[in-house]
Amino acid sequence: MLRVCRAVLGPTAAAEDAWSETFLSAMQAYPALRADSNVEAWLVTIAHRKALDQLRAEARRAIPTDNLPEQPTTDGLPGDGQSQLWNALHALPVKQRQTIAYHYLAGLPYTEVAQVLGGSPQAARRAAADGIATLRKTYLKGEDR
Amino acid sequence: MTTTPPKPVDGGDELFGRLPQTDQATQDRLHARLAAAAQQAGILDVAYRTLDTPVGPLLLAATEHGLVRVAYASEDHDKVLDRLAETVSSRLLRAPARLDAAARQLEEYFTGRRSLFDLPLDLRLARGFRREVLSHLRDITYGTTASYAAVATAAGSPRAVRAVGTACATNPLPVIVPCHRVIRSDGAIGHYVGGAEAKKTLLTLEATP
Numbered sequence: 563m564l565r566v567c568r569a570v571l572g573p574t575a576a577a578e579d580a581w582s583e584t585f586l587s588a589m590q591a592y593p594a595l596r597a598d599s600n601v602e603a604w605l606v607t608i609a610h611r612k613a614l615d616q617l618r619a620e621a622r623r624a625i626p627t628d629n630l631p632e633q634p635t636t637d638g639l640p641g642d643g644q645s646q647l648w649n650a651l652h653a654l655p656v657k658q659r660q661t662i663a664y665h666y667l668a669g670l671p672y673t674e675v676a677q678v679l680g681g682s683p684q685a686a687r688r689a690a691a692d693g694i695a696t697l698r699k700t701y702l703k704g705e706d707r
Numbered sequence: 708m709t710t711t712p713p714k715p716v717d718g719g720d721e722l723f724g725r726l727p728q729t730d731q732a733t734q735d736r737l738h739a740r741l742a743a744a745a746q747q748a749g750i751l752d753v754a755y756r757t758l759d760t761p762v763g764p765l766l767l768a769a770t771e772h773g774l775v776r777v778a779y780a781s782e783d784h785d786k787v788l789d790r791l792a793e794t795v796s797s798r799l800l801r802a803p804a805r806l807d808a809a810a811r812q813l814e815e816y817f818t819g820r821r822s823l824f825d826l827p828l829d830l831r832l833a834r835g836f837r838r839e840v841l842s843h844l845r846d847i848t849y850g851t852t853a854s855y856a857a858v859a860t861a862a863g864s865p866r867a868v869r870a871v872g873t874a875c876a877t878n879p880l881p882v883i884v885p886c887h888r889v890i891r892s893d894g895a896i897g898h899y900v901g902g903a904e905a906k907k908t909l910l911t912l913e914a915t916p
Contacts, residue, residue: 564733564734578737581737582737582740582741582744585741585745586748589745589751589798590748592797592798593798647723666722666723697722698722701722702721702722
């Protein structure tokens with residue numbers, strides 16, 4: 563779930579906050595959860611809301627500038643590919659990051675991704691496919707394949 | 708509250724397969740932060756930790772009311788935690804702080820510096836006659852033993868010797884509630900939840916002045 567938050571928010575303190583708040587909320591709400599609930603999708607739904615809170619907070623803090631600051635990284639060594647992948651993910655539009663995080667990292671099918679995000683499963687699939695195509699171009703570019 | 712790692716989904720491996728699971732230091736730090744926040748919010752129903760002792764690693768678990776479970780490695784700590792999640796609450800986290808006093812007193816006990824535990828206990832995992840037996844076990848003082856028959860008599864059911872054996876075998880708080888001090892009438896050491904060897908270790912420790 564931390565990877566899901568990081569995919570949406572970058573490997574940042576905001577992602578860690580979103581993760582913590584997701585599990586706190588989940589623990590708070592757990593007694594009311596029905597026994598037959600899809601726990602995985604339920605957790606992603608909470609994480610989605612917590613990540614949105616962080617994105618909104620970021621937007622409020624943001625000051626328009628010509629130079630984007632470098633993304634801070636908290637894991638991985640420089641040049642090992644991990645931080646570049648996080649950064650390549652973070653450069654995608656939010657919707658694409660979200661669909662990739664919930665489908666590829668959390669393992670939800672597109673029908674459930676669509677329920678989390680609103681919109682149709684087709685739109686979710688398209689957003690993820692567009693994002694993956696961009697990642698292949700930006701991140702895998704120049705690698706021997 | 709654990710999640711299984713997601714299964715690889717249609718072709719994402721090429722990109723995401725190389726992302727390792729989060730490093731241990733980050734996991735530990737975030738876990739500790741979550742445990743503290745959950746404790747603060749009053750939603751940490753069961754806190755647990757393990758403690759290395761001369762009788763192997765012991766699992767210690769406590770609710771808000773007190774120590775609720777002590778388990779030997781032979782009981783399989785993962786299974787014990789699963790049972791706690793089912794019978795007490797799924798809001799269960801490794802959170803050592805709540806078990807500081809229990810861990811400290813057990814360390815004192817195992818180094819011969821403590822003969823009596825002074826801890827709040829949550830006996831919810833023992834019911835009826837078994838619970839009755841546990842309360843009488845606590846009357847058997849450090850360094851002494853009692854027979855199953857004597858405990859049955861003390862519990863008011865002299866013929867329930869076998870039931871006393873069951874109560875000892877299912878004691879949720881071994882070591883703390885001293886079922887190891889109950890031996891057979893013929894002096895044989897009898898069974899023990901942590902194994903006969905552990906029972907011998909505890910009785911030898913307590914017999915050492």
